[in-house]
Amino acid sequence: ITMTSQISFQFNPSFYKKTNPAIIKKCVAKTIKDTTLEAEKRCKEKAPYDTGNLRRSHSSKYSADEGTVHNSANYAVYVITGTYKMPARNYPSEVCKELGGEKYMANRFRKHLRDEGVTK
Numbered sequence: 001i002t003m004t005s006q007i008s009f010q011f012n013p014s015f016y017k018k019t020n021p022a023i024i025k026k027c028v029a030k031t032i033k034d035t036t037l038e039a040e041k042r043c044k045e046k047a048p049y050d051t052g053n054l055r056r057s058h059s060s061k062y063s064a065d066e067g068t069v070h071n072s073a074n075y076a077v078y079v080i081t082g083t084y085k086m087p088a089r090n091y092p093s094e095v096c097k098e099l100g101g102e103k104y105m106a107n108r109f110r111k112h113l114r115d116e117g118v119t120k
Contacts, residue, residue: 007035007096009105019118027112029064034108036060036067039095043069046091048079 011024040060047055057073069092082088099105113119 007039007100007105009109023113023116023118025064027109027116027118030112031105031109032064032067033062035099035105036062036069038104039067039092039099040069042095042098043071043092046095047071048089048091054079 037060040058043058044055047058049055054071054073054076057071057076058069059072060067060069062068078086080088080090080092110119
């Protein structure tokens with residue numbers, strides 16, 4: 001079973017005309033890395049149960065184009081989607097909503113643009 005919650009952002013085509021594509025690509029890659037690691041951290045914090053196995057089972061992978069957070073606990077899917085005996089606790093979706101509501105990716109991207117000297 002594959003479950004996904006996604007956060008994404010897009011650029012207007014005119015943005016690329018005004019900036020150096022190599023710097024933008026570098027900033028995007030850093031933003032994806034930062035956001036993926038923050039999502040993993042928050043999933044570990046929000047995961048239910050105090051035993052720790054569900055929390056410890058989170059890991060992340062990222063590239064210049066995409067980042068994903070995984071949970072290797074064999075029962076994670078049941079915690080997230082629920083069963084007939086247990087309600088769903090979709091904490092990954094909550095984390096995505098939080099990050100989106102905070103405009104986390106946009107803020108990190110702006111930070112990286114400032115660090116590269118593209119903006120003030």
